[in-house]
Amino acid sequence: MPRSLNDINVLDRSSIFAALVEGRTAPVTAPVNYTINRHEYTMGYYLVDEIYPNWPTFVKTILRPLKVKRKYFASK
Numbered sequence: 001m002p003r004s005l006n007d008i009n010v011l012d013r014s015s016i017f018a019a020l021v022e023g024r025t026a027p028v029t030a031p032v033n034y035t036i037n038r039h040e041y042t043m044g045y046y047l048v049d050e051i052y053p054n055w056p057t058f059v060k061t062i063l064r065p066l067k068v069k070r071k072y073f074a075s076k
Helices: 006-012 015-021 068-075
Strands: 034-036 039-041 046-048 058-060
Touching: none
Parallel strands: 046 058
Antiparallel strands: 034 039
8 A cells, every 4th residue: 555645644733743843742651761872862752654754753764774783673
């Protein structure tokens, strides 16, 4: 089934993503705090595909991974 822009239409109407655009965290039931490479993060992230905008809170998959670690990441 071909992809459509319905996902983006939902994104435009989402209160969660409206908060992210304004630099606020979306309401959650528990705090989101984690560290990656000694950098502290306080906002959640979302796994998305290539149709989503390049926002720091979106983690996109690797389209054509060549190395084992990248293939593993993309498969998950």
